[in-house]
Structure formats: structure tokens, C-alpha cells
Amino acid sequence: MTINIVGIDCASDPRNVGYAFGTFSENGTVVEGAALGSNDLLPAQAIADWLSNRSGPTLLAMDAPLGWPEPMAQSLVNHNAGDSLAGSANYLFRRETDRFIRERIGKQSLDVGADRIARTAHAALELLESLRHLLQRPITLAWQPEVEGLRAIEVYPAATLVAHGIESTGYKAAKGQEARERVAHAVGSLIRIDVPIPAMESKSDALDAVICLLAAHDFLWGKVMGPEDQALATKEGWIWVKEC
Template identity: 30%
Template sequence: MLTAGIDLAAEDSNTAVAWIRWTAKGGMLENLIVGADDTELLHTVSTADKVGIDCPLGWPVPFVDFLVSHHRGELAVAADLSGRAWRRSLVWRRTDKVTHTLIGRPPLTVAADRIAHMAMRCAALQARLAEDGQRVDRTGTGTLVEVYPAASLKKWGLPYRGYKGSRNGTALGELVDKLITAAPWLHLGAFERECRSTDHAIDAVVAALTARAAAVGQATRPGPADLATAAVEGWIAVPNEPLASLIDRSARRTT
């Protein structure tokens, strides 16, 4: 099995892609690119068995309805225009709320936060994939699955915050150390130095690990009640088994 992880950014320079080749003995980081362009991203989704992308695959349905109504001049006036509850009802996806419950912190909101620019790029990538005959299933059952590295790291008992940015190099190195200790079967090889140099690289690796969890049935999926919403808004795959289970006997048949 070949899984890939994409740490998507609005610009190529901060976009990273990691490929992990799996055998019964573990995973080998086969390639890592920091500065991936759209061509590389499209090729990745077309060649890997499962790809985890750190970016929302859709927008909240209430938020989209709100924008359309406002654009048409048909917006119903809310009872409390400054009410926090009203605003939150617009900007959080169903999967954001579920993930918040699972890990104790909400993901960034695609509707009203700085990740909106990369989500626009992600939407364009989905359109390009559809043009090429590979339509994305936003519930995560196809090749592409939405992931959230911070959630994966927390569920696996690893540091999940404080390692991003050039000022946090020490924390980033500690995260890599703890990941290697927790997963001695994961071989970073020649790319270990890159993982210690930029958080984009390690987030791409975590995304590829989470893609493996999703591929072997060890990550959350939308239930029947959430399936229709997830098909539009996207769904975050959060690991629900220990990191070591990615290579346990029950998963080896899928290598």
C-alpha cells in the first residue's frame, strides 16, 4: 500500500507532500516534497492508494445558504445580529463539531478563518480531479480523505501544538523524536532532516499516517445520519486506534 499526505497551503512554497510505502514490517517515507505545485498534487491523488489532505473539502451548508441569500437580497434578519451562537451556527461544519467533541478543541473554521484561501485552492483541485474523471467523495470513502494532523497527533498521544513556525524548532524536533519512539517501524530515512526543519513536512507525514488509518478502517467515518451532510461539507478522519495498530495483524492483509 502507498499512502500520501498533503499539507495544503494557499501557495506552493508552504505545501508539502509525503509518500509512505507500507509493508508488513512498517512504513518507509519514500518521498517528501516541500513546495509542491498543483501538478504534483493531482499526480499524487491519481497514483497513491489513499491520500490524506489537511484542508477542508467543503464549506458549512448554513454558511453557503447565508451567502447565497445575502447575495440575492433575500436574507432573513436574525433575532440577534451580534449573537455568538448565531454566528457559530453558520461557520462550523458538522465534522468540526464532532472533531471538537473527540479531541477537546475545534479545527479552524473554513468559513471565517485564515484557512479559507487554501480551501479555495482545494476546491479548484477537486474540480480538476473531476475533469480528469476522478471525482472526490468528500465523505472520505474514495482516494482522498480529509485529515487534521493536530487531531491525529493528540489521539496518538503525541505533541499536537506549539511546534509550528520558525521560532518553535526545538518543539518540532521533540515531536519528531517522540514520533520515532512511538513508531519505531516508521522509517523517515533521508527525509528525517527535512521533517525536523519545517512543520509542513511533518504535518504531511502525519497526514499520510492518518490516510493509512482511514484506509484500514481505523479512523472515524460519518454515520448514516451525517452522511448526506458530509458528502457536501467534507468529513475529518480522526484515528480511533493506537498508532501501533497501523501495522498490527488485522491491518497487514491490506499492505
């Protein structure tokens, strides 16, 4: 069975969103398109346009937190200004998946409870809601590789690169084109990239979207690390990364 996959490098500014389209099957993953967002063609509309011409199940792989730390949520329910908060900042502002990725991969994702990534998370959830409206279809999170309908997962390109042993130093820098080309070549040895990746000379957004497709590829093969506490992951979200 062929599964449509969409990689989305989320951002609060549509111009900084990268997205990539592909397909997954028993023969592997093929990248069919990659683009950057704009104010003229918003990412949600571009993705909806592509999906409207496709049949079969679809998996969205999104580089953004899709949930918030449960301890923070519980601490704020009855909190009043000036009151103390029980627990350390790391305990309150980081999710279990953030701690897990740090322990297993050695990469520290940004704290959705404290960093600017919270705005990206909000934008990602808005994008999901826009897609639900445009496509008139429900979108729920996937927890197993057997995908039906339209599902989404949270991914983290930097951790995916580490899990695959891909050297990525400097690939996000404005002048990091050589590093980006090196990363793209390595990713292309794992999934087939049949199209050019835009703006490689100046930014990594579209490349990150392609790496999201690699993370989706790992998820659909069932070669990823899942949560031990499913109930907590359902509340906070979970970053899907290849076993290593």
C-alpha cells in the first residue's frame, strides 16, 4: 500500500515554513516535491491542494511540539500571580519526550513551556486546524505505523539526523550551503529525492521538511522509539525518532 507523506518544518511566519511531499511504500520513500511557504500561498492551502489530488492514507510529519508539559498545565490550573510553582524549571517546562530524546539521542529540544518554540507550536496546531477545515476531514495523531485516513506525528529533524549518524554541523547557518548539500546527499542515500530542494544556498527550511519525510519513513517502517507512558504521551505529544 502506498501512503502519502507530508513533511512540514513549522514556523510562526508562513515565509519560514518548509514543506515537502512524498510517498511511502514497500519499495521505500520517494520525495516528489519541496517548497517554501509564502504570504501569497499559505502552507495549509498548498498542502491541501496537493492532498486533494491524492488518494489513500496520509501521514503528516511535523517539526513542532504538538502538546505542552503536563506538570506545567497542572501547576497553572489554580495558580495566582505571585505564587510559587512547585518543581524545577526543567520539570515544569520540558515534556517527557524532550527528556527521553536528550537521554537517548543527546539532543535537547527547545522547551515548549518556556522558549519561543511555543509560538511555533501554536502555529503548527493552527495549521492542522486549517487543514481540517480545507479538506473537511479529521486529523488525529498516529501512534502505530498502520496509518488509515489522515494522521499526524511530531518529529525532530536534528534528532533524526543524529539517529542516522548524519553529520549536520552548520547546516542551519545562513552560509551553510555546503553543509546543507552534504546533509541532503546523506538523506538522499536513505530516501529517494527526485526534485531540487529550494533555497539551499541561504536557509534550511525546505531541507528540514525533507528530513521530516525521512522521520516519517522511519515511523512507517516501525523502526522508531515509542513512549512507555501512553497516557502521558497522549497529553504531551511524542517525538518519533529512529531506534538507535
